[in-house]
Amino acid sequence: MAEGTGAGASREAVDAPRPDAALPDAARPDAPRPDAARADAARLVAGLPPAPAIWCAGLRKGYGRRPAVRDVSLEVARGEVVGLLGPNGAGKTTVIKMLLGLARPDAGEAMILGRPSTDPAARARVGYLPELFRYQPWLTPAEVLALHVRLAGASVPVAEQRDCLSLVGLAGRTGDRLGGFSKGMQQRLGLAVALVARPELVILDEPTSALDPLGRADVRDIVLSLRSRGVAVLLNSHLIGEVERVCDRVVILDSGRVAASGSLPELLGRREVRLHLTELGPAAEQRLGATGVVERVGDWFTVALPADDGPGDGGPGGDGPTGDGLAVPDLVRDLVGLGARVHAVEPGRISLEERLLGILRAGTAGRPTEGEQ
Amino acid sequence: MSTSRTVLTIAALTLREASRRRVVLAVAGLTVVLLALSGWGFSRLAAEAGESGLTSGEARLTASIVLNLVMFGFSLIAALGTAFLAGPTLSGETESGIALAVLARPVRRPAVLLGKWLGLVTFGTGFVVVAGLAQCLVVLVTVDYWPPQPAVALALLAAQTVVLLTLALLLSTLISPMASGVVAVGIFGATWIAGVVGGIGSSLGNDAVARVGTVSRMLLPTDGLWRGAMHAFQDPSALVQMGGDEVGAFPFLGVAPLSPGYLAWAAVWVALVWAVAAASFQRKDL
Secondary structure (H helix, E strand, C coil): CCHHHHHHHHHHHHHCCCHHHHHHHHHCCCCCCHHHHHHHHHHHHHHCCCCCCEEEEEEEEEECCEEEEEEEEEEECCCCEEEEECCCCCCHHHHHHHHCCCCCCCEEEEEECCEECCCHHHHCCEEEECCCCCCCCCCCHHHHHHHHHHHCCCCCCHHHHHHHHHHCCCHHHCCCCHHHCCHHHHHHHHHHHHHHCCCCEEEEECCCCCCCHHHHHHHHHHHHHHHHCCCEEEEECCCHHHHHHHCCEEEEEECCEEEEEEEHHHHHCCEEEEEEEECCCHHHHHHHHHHCCEEEECCEEEEEECCCCCCCCCCCCCCCCCCCCCHHHHHHHHHHHCCCEEEEEEEEECCHHHHHHHHHHHHHCCCCCCCCC | CCHHHHHHHHHHHHHHHHHHCCHHHHHHHHHHHHHHHHHHHHHHHHHHHHHHCCCHHHHHHHHHHHHHHHHHHHHHHHHHHHHHHHHHHHHHHHHHCHHHHHHCCCCCHHHHHHHHHHHHHHHHHHHHHHHHHHHHHHHHHHHCCCCCCHHHHHHHHHHHHHHHHHHHHHHHHHCCHHHHHHHHHHHHHHHHHHHHHHHHHHHHCCHHHHHHHHHHHHHCCHHHHHHHHHHHHCCCHHHHHHCHHHHHHCCCCCCCCCCHHHHHHHHHHHHHHHHHHHHHHHHCCC
């Protein structure tokens, strides 16, 4: 995905409809009457798609001399679920904090739901579960939710707040003080806090770090339900499987930079086939090499397949083996024709984890991955 | 969300914290013990005065001094209490992560700070006024002494608490929670001692030493406000009884009422320190 182009285009879309930007023109003597200009501007705004849930460009942040984030640009569309991946210290949490106005960027700008992130009103419809989740230990879960509803300036009936606690499995503990809560329970409460004020954007920073497998499944269901309701989600998680299951798009950060980004089909488009071959002549080897990059371990050959080989029947995100278009049957037919003996053919799909590791290792070796930028 | 709603929500939350964390209970318990002890002490004083035939002037002087002494105890409780509440309530929340979820809401940081400050001011001044008034009543019942300006005295004690907690709030935006409490109380104690040293200097006619007290009272107005409060608590004849100019060296009598200029400076001081705290909190990365 062309991240830079997308971000630039949306920037214009964001800037153009702002009514205050239209006023100076309206004030010129040759301009139409202000009322008419304002009405025109309003019509223009009404006809435009809503601004992205998150848009940021050129974000930079350093702590002392150590740069934590260098030039990060990303975008999350309305209703989109985007996963933020990367190793420890990649700058994921710092990016999130800058988006929420909790940390001041050294450079760059960010817009949340169409407003500059420096404006507190931008966060009116944002729910946030911090990586370091801690809530007032002298309050009860019901009181914490009531506090956050009040701070958000929202009006959410008590019954709906209680439903929110039920959703995260805290229905039976609404009246207990948080002081006695386990970390997992506090993280569940954090999730309820992020969801309670009817957000249009939810930012979850490691939402399952303290949860048991059941809790993780709950979070997955919650994210999927948010997506179905058109709520945008930015999900920072170390659990790649989790990201792979729920995210439309993934942004991979490494050493404070966007190492790669794209939709899952884009990132996982590369497929491969493992072949167990013997009596492989030079012509057959050449045929293998013509298909794609070959890795050999003994008699086992792993061949990367071209990305344009047609989609398989499993599709990205499916768990079963994918169909392989025509590249694999053609390859096997040719190899047999060239005298090789084919013992096994195992089609495979590169997992997001392998892809992530590949990108990060390439970054470590000083070879930037430009393809997805 | 409107700023005033944020301020009131956070102020109410701060008060609820003080009550839920049993700070109110602990302070109330301590106050009751102190009131009971002082009640016993004052009743003994009255009995002794009757037996040894103290003049009414001497009895009033003794009552004034002991009242100021006990009030100093209350001002210490208020100072320590609010300083150690103000530290954790801001930097502690920043450290623990509680502030992350709150400040990610559509709130302005100065509004959150103002809410905290207002909550602490309500708590601190509420304590000083209630405990101080109760102490005055104890003195009235036991030795039949009523301070000449109780309202002014209690207001100045409350102002002293406000000054110290504003300083503690500023420190808590800069340093760790525990350090902010310790530093605030340390500076408070140092200013009090500087005030006593200044008093000794003026009673000895040594201008340089006297200036120590004057400067420290400008830098941190707690001691100046405390001396004004003492002056309002004590009997006007006490100063004459203690012997004119030399009374400045005595730490539990106030020599003169506070000038309007000094009161204005104290207000400006609080506003300035609060503004620095707000600027520091606004710039803080969480």
